[in-house]
Amino acid sequence: MSDTHAQSVQFVRGTMIPEQDPPITEKGALKWMRENLFSSWLNAILTVLSLYVIYWVLAHILPWTVGGIWDAESLSQCRDIRDASGIDYNVACWAVITDRWHQLLFGFYPSELYWRPILALIIFGAAIAPILFETLPRKMLIVSIAAPFLAYWLLWGGSVWGPIAVAFGFGIGWAIVTYGESLLGALGAIIGAIVVPVLYWLFLAGPVGAALQATLPIGIAQIGSNQFGGFMLAIIIGVSAIVLSLPLGILLALGRQSDLFIINKCSVIFIEVIRGVPLIVWLFTASLLLNYFLPPEVSFDLMLRVIIMVTLFASAYIAEVVRGGLAALPRGQYEGADSLGLDYWQAMRLIILPQALKISIPGIVSTFIGLFKDTTLVVFIGLLDPIGLSQAIRADSAWNGIYWELFIFIGLCFFIFCFSMSQYSQWLERKLNTGHR
Amino acid sequence: MTETSPYATDHVVDRSHMKVSDEVAIEINNMNKWFGTFHVLRDIDLTVYRGERIVICGPSGSGKSTLIRCVNALEEHQQGKIVVDGTELSNDLKNIDKIRSEVGMCFQHFNLFPHLTILENCTLAPIWVRKTPKREAEETAMHFLKKVKIPEQADKYPGQLSGGQQQRVAIARSLCMRPRIMLFDEPTSALDPEMIKEVLDTMIELAEEGMTMLCVTHEMGFARQVANRVIFMDAGQIVEQNEPEPFFTNPQSERTKLFLSQILGH
Ligand SMILES: Nc1ncnc2c1ncn2[C@@H]1O[C@H](COP(=O)(O)OP(=O)(O)OP(=O)(O)O)[C@@H](O)[C@H]1O
Ligand SMILES: [Mg+2]
Numbered sequence: 001m002s003d004t005h006a007q008s009v010q011f012v013r014g015t016m017i018p019e020q021d022p023p024i025t026e027k028g029a030l031k032w033m034r035e036n037l038f039s040s041w042l043n044a045i046l047t048v049l050s051l052y053v054i055y056w057v058l059a060h061i062l063p064w065t066v067g068g069i070w071d072a073e074s075l076s077q078c079r080d081i082r083d084a085s086g087i088d089y090n091v092a093c094w095a096v097i098t099d100r101w102h103q104l105l106f107g108f109y110p111s112e113l114y115w116r117p118i119l120a121l122i123i124f125g126a127a128i129a130p131i132l133f134e135t136l137p138r139k140m141l142i143v144s145i146a147a148p149f150l151a152y153w154l155l156w157g158g159s160v161w162g163p164i165a166v167a168f169g170f171g172i173g174w175a176i177v178t179y180g181e182s183l184l185g186a187l188g189a190i191i192g193a194i195v196v197p198v199l200y201w202l203f204l205a206g207p208v209g210a211a212l213q214a215t216l217p218i219g220i221a222q223i224g225s226n227q228f229g230g231f232m233l234a235i236i237i238g239v240s241a242i243v244l245s246l247p248l249g250i251l252l253a254l255g256r257q258s259d260l261f262i263i264n265k266c267s268v269i270f271i272e273v274i275r276g277v278p279l280i281v282w283l284f285t286a287s288l289l290l291n292y293f294l295p296p297e298v299s300f301d302l303m304l305r306v307i308i309m310v311t312l313f314a315s316a317y318i319a320e321v322v323r324g325g326l327a328a329l330p331r332g333q334y335e336g337a338d339s340l341g342l343d344y345w346q347a348m349r350l351i352i353l354p355q356a357l358k359i360s361i362p363g364i365v366s367t368f369i370g371l372f373k374d375t376t377l378v379v380f381i382g383l384l385d386p387i388g389l390s391q392a393i394r395a396d397s398a399w400n401g402i403y404w405e406l407f408i409f410i411g412l413c414f415f416i417f418c419f420s421m422s423q424y425s426q427w428l429e430r431k432l433n434t435g436h437r
Numbered sequence: 438m439t440e441t442s443p444y445a446t447d448h449v450v451d452r453s454h455m456k457v458s459d460e461v462a463i464e465i466n467n468m469n470k471w472f473g474t475f476h477v478l479r480d481i482d483l484t485v486y487r488g489e490r491i492v493i494c495g496p497s498g499s500g501k502s503t504l505i506r507c508v509n510a511l512e513e514h515q516q517g518k519i520v521v522d523g524t525e526l527s528n529d530l531k532n533i534d535k536i537r538s539e540v541g542m543c544f545q546h547f548n549l550f551p552h553l554t555i556l557e558n559c560t561l562a563p564i565w566v567r568k569t570p571k572r573e574a575e576e577t578a579m580h581f582l583k584k585v586k587i588p589e590q591a592d593k594y595p596g597q598l599s600g601g602q603q604q605r606v607a608i609a610r611s612l613c614m615r616p617r618i619m620l621f622d623e624p625t626s627a628l629d630p631e632m633i634k635e636v637l638d639t640m641i642e643l644a645e646e647g648m649t650m651l652c653v654t655h656e657m658g659f660a661r662q663v664a665n666r667v668i669f670m671d672a673g674q675i676v677e678q679n680e681p682e683p684f685f686t687n688p689q690s691e692r693t694k695l696f697l698s699q700i701l702g703h
Contacts, residue, residue, distance in 0.1 A: 335511055336548030340562035340614060341538030343530070350561060354552050434552055434594040 068092030068405075073099070074398035096402050097409050100393050104409065107229015107384050113221065117232050120151040124239065132424065155228075155236065159219040165209035169197040225303040229384030231413055237303070238372040238417075241310040245371070246364070248311065249318025250357075254348065256323055267319070274316035280377055282309045287381035306378055314371040321363035325356035358432045365425040369418045386410045457665060460487040461520075462618055462649045463508060468517030470500075470507060477503050478514070479673045487617075490650045492660040492681075495670035496696060501653040504670070505620045508651065509540045522617060538566050541611030545623040547603045549595035555582070555606050556591040559613045567614065574613070581609040585639050601632025605639050612643075619643065621652040655700060661685065669693045 024030065038044040068091050072078040078093035097104075106114055127147030130140035149163040176184075176193040184192055213219065228236070255267030274282075286305040329352060337347035357364070379388035390406040393399050463485040470478040477500045485491060493501050506512040507519060510526050510533045519526040521536045550558050559578035563569040569577070582588045585605035587598075595603055604624055611619060621640065625633040637659050644650060644663040654660070660667050661681045668678040669692070677684070677693045685701075688694045 330546075330548075332544060332546050332548035333550065335544065336550065338511060339509055339537055339540075339542040339544075339548075340610070341534050341566045342562060343534055346565050350565065351550055355550075358552065432552070434596060 064090055064092050068094040070094045070098055075400065075402050092405050092408075093402060094405055096393065096399050096405050100399070101409075103393065104230045104386055104389055104406070104413075106232050107389060108227045109223060109229070109232065110221075110227070113223065116154045116157070116220075116223075120154040121235070123147050123150055123154070153220075156223055156225075157220045158222040159209065159213040159217070161209040161212035161216075161218070165205045165212070166201065168208075169200045169205060172200060173197040225301050228303065230386055230389050233303075233378070233383060234372070234375045234385050234414075235417075237307055237310055237375045237378065240307045241314050241371055241375075242368050244307075244311040245314035245318050248315035250322055250353065252315060252319035253322035253326060256319065257326055271316045271319050274312055275320070279310070279313050279374055280380060282313055283377060283381050285309065302381075303383065306381070306383065310371065310375065314367060317367045317370075318364060321360045321367060322356060324363065325358075325360035326352065328359050329355055358429070361425050361429050361432075365421055369421055372417060372421075373414060386413070457489050458487045461485070462487045462489070462522060463651070464518070464520040465508075466518040466520075468507065468514050468519060470503060470512065470514045470516075477673050478507070481517070481675060483668070483675065485618075485649065485651065487649050488647050489666060490644050490648075490664050491652070491666045491668060492664040493651065493653045493668045493670060494655055494657075494660070494696070494700075495676075499670045500673040501670055502622050505542075505622055505651055505653055508618075508620060509537050509542055511542075534566075538562070538614055539616055540618045540620060541608075541614060541616035542620045543604065543607050543611060543622065543624045545627050547595070547600075547607045547627075549603055549607055549610070551595050554592050554594055555587075555598070558595065558606060559610045562610070563613050578609070578613050581612045582606070584612070584642070585609045586635075599632060600628045601635045604628065604632075604636045608636075608639055608643070618649045618651070621650065621654065623653050623655070625654065625656060657685065657701060669696065671696070 021027070037047045067087065069078050069081050072081055072093065072095035075093055075096070078095055082091055102111060102114070106117060109117060123143070124147060126140065127144040130136045130138065131144060146167075149167045153160055153163045173193040173196070176196060177189050180189040180192055183189075252267050252271055255263045256271065258264050258267070283306060286309040287302060333351055333355065334347065337351040342350065376385050376387045379385050379391075384392060387410065390403075390410065393406065394402060461484055463483070465481050465483040468478060468481040469476070481504060493504065495501050503512055507514050507526075508521060514526070522539050524532055524536055526533065526536065549555075550561070553561065556575060556578055559582065560569075560571065560574040563574040563577065564571055579588055579591065582591055585608055587602055587605055587609075590598055590602060590606070595606065598606065608624075624640070625636050628636065633656070637656060640650070640652070640659065641663055652659075652664075664681050666678055667681050667684040669676050669684075669688075669690070671692050677688065677690045679689075684693075685697065688697055
């Protein structure tokens with residue numbers, strides 16, 4: 001029995017089978033199409049249908065976009081050019097962009113001074129780069145510290161001593177925190193670092209700046225906030241609010257987690273009140289009501305008020321996003337930090353926040369993107385953001401009746417900004433992923 | 438499980454340095470703790486001398502973790518007195534941070550910081566709490582990582598290490614603060630059998646060097662080898678304490694007998 005069986009079991013391969021290509025339908029584009037587009041009848045029908053829809057949409061949009069007219073002085077001239085070339089369908093009149101792009105970007109900022117916002121933008125880029133990309137030299141952080149004051153001076157102009165006098169206040173605060181601790185104790189130093197600079201700004205900064213200007217006048221032409229507009233305005237409000245709302249939001253989130261009753265309740269009330277009311281209401285508050293509360297001699301720039309309101313609004317959202325990140329951390333992380341003897345702020349800064357913020361990145365960036373787009377709401381309180389400017393451009397008889405081209409341009413600019421934020425956040429998430437959990 | 442744990446080390450424990458001095462390391466007096474209205478710890482009295490190795494065991498929920506977490510103020514006690522290294526635990530944050538930096542703690546789930554490398558995990562507290570220069574802190578860290586036998590993992594992240602390796606890093610991280618007392622809360626109970634041995638070996642080595650240790654563990658082999666006192670807790674109270682030999686061979690209380698018969702599988 002075993003003998004007969006051995007014949008069918010024993011086998012020795014004589015020649016090796018060479019490697020072969022898979023069947024033609026099993027590789028490359030064909031395989032991909034079969035698997036992804038035509039895997040079943042339903043799938044095939046849907047594929048064809050979708051292709052038709054895509055074709056239909058493109059067939060309407062492409063000729064309009066690509067065939068657009070770039071060189072004209074008014075909408076009617078655009079139409080004349082189109083009719084003259086014998087095209088019987090609608091085409092875009094991009095000429096409005098070539099004619100008015102500078103207004104969409106800079107508002108009514110004097111055109112001979114465009115270099116100032118551009119330089120401010122470059123400085124901002126240099127300031128933010130070392131914060132966004134850790135590999136850049138740490139020395140660049142000096143630019144980051146000076147940038148806000150420099151950018152402010154470039155944008156609004158006036159005496160150079162004003163921003164310097166204000167910056168000096170921060171210097172005082174920093175000095176009190178660093179050197180005052182032995183004298184005043186930790187809490188005393190922090191309170192001192194807040195109170196002294198505020199008093200300085202309220203009563204001394206103005207006269208000091210003026211006195212310095214009188215002795216050594218250095219300055220550039222002053223530009224009022226009412227001349228700001230377009231993307232410049234959106235970027236100034238958006239960027240300031242983003243930069244300021246992150247630290248504020250983190251503090252609020254920590255406050256909401258705190259065991260200290262007063263701090264906890266204040267944070268909760270602040271967050272809930274700010275979040276519970278639409279941004280547009282806060283903007284009207286900023287434009288109308290704040291003046292009632294402030295002493296009449298303090299004329300507070302409208303743009304500054306808007307920046308403050310948008311910052312507060314965004315920080316409430318950031319606080320909730322960050323709180324989610326804090327809650328997602330296992331309690332063991334807090335205990336690990338505590339058991340090593342780190343104090344509260346060290347534990348937060350070194351252990352808890354780096355992890356919580358990492359978890360919160362998608363939420364934080366969503367909030368930032370939302371905030372940036374919400375800056376268009378300032379049009380309702382009379383600031384000329386890009387949307388407001390598109391109205392202003394239409395008010396000119398030459399461009400009366402033009403909508404799509406402007407909106408597409410505005411949309412594209414916003415998209416570039418928001419998309420890069422989103423891309424950066426995804427890059428950051430990948431970079432911070434240390435393969436845990 | 439037999440009477441000696443299968444994970445007991447092969448090497449003979451050297452007891453020459455394991456001298457217990459008269460100096461008091463931890464003194465707990467009449468301590469009571471409540472979680473809300475639930476009375477977790479009741480009238481705890483315990484004096485730990487420098488150089489002592491104490492093993493705490495008891496059924497789940499008996500308050501073992503809570504007890505040793507009270508020692509470095511991870512939990513607050515409501516009544517009684519805890520003195521660690523001559524400093525009384527009070528609400529003063531400065532005192533608490535000082536005690537925590539003198540008392541090392543290892544957790545069941547390691548609690549390493551996943552966003553920092555092993556080396557950074559070990560140098561963080563020395564640099565920020567002790568203000569040790571970075572270079573020196575790194576040297577110390579490498580010294581202790583060698584001691585727990587994983588210096589080659591220094592640049593990895595905790596997520597890339599096995600459980601046993603992570604627990605040894607956690608021990609090294611505590612040691613970098615040069616603590617005078619070490620607390621262990623079930624350091625091996627989240628680990629696979631073969632990893633338990635490597636962690637226990639590390640702990641035995643520590644004991645041999647004379648570290649004051651307070652361990653919550655169910656590794657009875659470890660208790661026999663290195664402990665000089667075993668404490669049995671039940672329902673928030675210390676039910677029995679004795680030297681390991683009499684504790685295991687001749688337990689006095691019925692509860693202890695029942696517990697030991699369950700855990701040792703008699
Ligand atoms: N934060 C808390 N709030 C309320 N009750 C708690 C808290 N932590 C623990 N307890 C309760 O206190 C009791 C003792 O808990 P503890 O963790 O000290 O037990 P244990 O002896 O360490 O148990 P195990 O062996 O399971 O770790 C348990 O009944 C538990 O439910
Ligand atoms: Mg426990």
